[in-house]
Amino acid sequence: MEIPSENFMHPEDSMSDLIFEPENTIRPEAVVERKKQLGVARRKLKDHELCWACGWTNLHQMSSSYNPRLKIVTTRENMGIWALGSKYLLKDFPNDGSSPGNDYVTHRFLQSQPNSGVPLLKEMQLLSKPTDKTYLLLMSRSESKSLSSIWPDVTIKQRLDLRKQMLKILQDLRKFTASGAQTVDGGKLSDYILGGCSVTRPMCKTIGFDTEEWFANIEEELRVGLEKIHETKDPIIIEREYQKLKSNFPKSEPYTLTHGDLTLGNIMVDENIQITEIIDWEHAGYYPWWAEWWFSRMQAQDGSRPLLKPVFPLLEHSMNLATFDTEVLDPVGKVIQAWQKCDIAHPHYLDRWLRPPFSASEPYDGEFVLGHMGGITKREHVIKRSP
Incomplete structure (x- = not known):
């Protein structure tokens, strides 16, 4: 807008x-x-x-x-972003018990690092307290355009230059490491990789601090899924297949600082196609070294793959595309397959209140979906077992 x-x-x-x-x-x-x-x-x-x-x-x-200078820019579930005049944005979202706005804490961390090399918005300030029911996050508005808005018009030469810029940014970002999976302030990371339920935040599962804990968090669901894949409940067979998933799983170390949502819409560029900001650090944290690449390959649906695909093999602790498919995508995919075979229910998630029409002259209705309303720290997560 x-x-x-x-x-x-x-x-x-x-x-x-x-x-x-x-x-x-x-x-x-x-x-x-x-x-x-x-x-x-x-x-x-x-x-x-x-x-x-x-x-x-x-x-x-x-x-x-x-004439109000406050305007709604975008909404999603029970979250919204308002424009405050032409220079600021206000993000309004329920407190789900996560660290006080992961976007904010990651931005603050990177700004505090001398010469981090990661382009950020100039200002970001949390207006609410961690105990408040609503988080209000004030941020400066980028003067640039999102790469998604101009991508079809970007020339081949400019795309090559953008890849060089992204390589430098990712190299600078991955200088920051941790001993295990966590947000930059030590909180838990929502699991959008292995144990991703089809719900909005808060997610049902978190990524374990190490691989052992990660598997422990989703062990029950994986075993049920393996029973369905192999059409048996024989505990010896299920144990063998479960251990196989763990032993084939790619090494997680080093845990590098990861954006987690590097879509074209989160890359801001000026009129010279120079990257001025990387925005929306909501999913950021210390993930296994391969996670940024995995997110780009498996979850980005906006056309950012052609931009980033040639970049990842050039990063430290990385590998060529074919090896990545064999050593990361395939074994991670096997775990996800077992997870997805487990039938999971989220009681009352789709309960809803129907909105009346906006007005007699504007007969647009809508709904408030209970599972989208937020403000809770844990979801009801039920494994549906077959007889």
């Missing part, structure tokens, strides 16, 4: 269908009469809300020259 600059003398820049009336304009009689009627009506009006999302009322509409 484009937010116009704060040119207060020209409200027509940000609002359509306005009619300009110079001072001392002689109004038609019908307009004069209508204004009189509205004046009488205004004195009798009771304050009535027109928009439940922003609280705008009939009295606001009729009694001020206020």
Whole structure:
């Protein structure tokens, strides 16, 4: 959404269908009469809300020259981002018990590192406390464009240069390592790799500090899945296959700082196609060295693969594409297959409240889905076992 600059003398820049009336304009009689009627009506009006999302009322509409500089930019589940004028954004999302906004803590960590080399937004400030029910995160707005908005027009030469830039950024990011999987402030990482349920945050499973703990977190589901794959409940066979998943699993060390969502929409570039910011560090943390590559290969659906695919083999602790497929994608895929074979239920996740139409003239309804509302620290997660 484009937010116009704060040119207060020209409200027509940000609002359509306005009619300009110079001072001392002689109004038609019908307009004069209508204004009189509205004046009488205004004195009798009771304050009535027109928009439940922003609280705008009939009295606001009729009694001020206020044109809000706060606008909704995007929404997802029970989260929203507001534009505060043209230079700031406010992220509004429920507190699910994670570290106080992983985007914020990762940004703060990288900003505190001298010469980190990772391009970031200029400002980010958490306005709420960790115990508040709602997180409010204030951030400066990038003056650049997302790479996704211009990608089709980027030339081959420019794409080659972008790969060089991304290689440098990833090299700088991966200088930061930890002894195990965690957020930069030591919190748990949601498991979007092996134990990913089809739910929104909070996720049911977290990534273990090491591979042993990671498997322990999802062992019960894996064993049920293996029973279905091999069509047996023989404990000896299931134990053998479970140990095979563990022994074939790629080594996790070193645990390197990982963005986790390097889509084109999270890479901001200026008019010279130079990367100015990497944004949205919501999933960031110390993951197994191969995780950034895995996220790009398996979860990115926006066309970022052609940009990043040639970059990953050039990174330290990496390997060529064919070897990565054999030593990482295939064994990780086997674990995911076993997980997905386990039938899991999330009772009441899809319970919902149906919204009424927005108004008589705008008959758009919607719904509040219980599982999307957030503000909880743990989901109900039930394994459905066959007889």
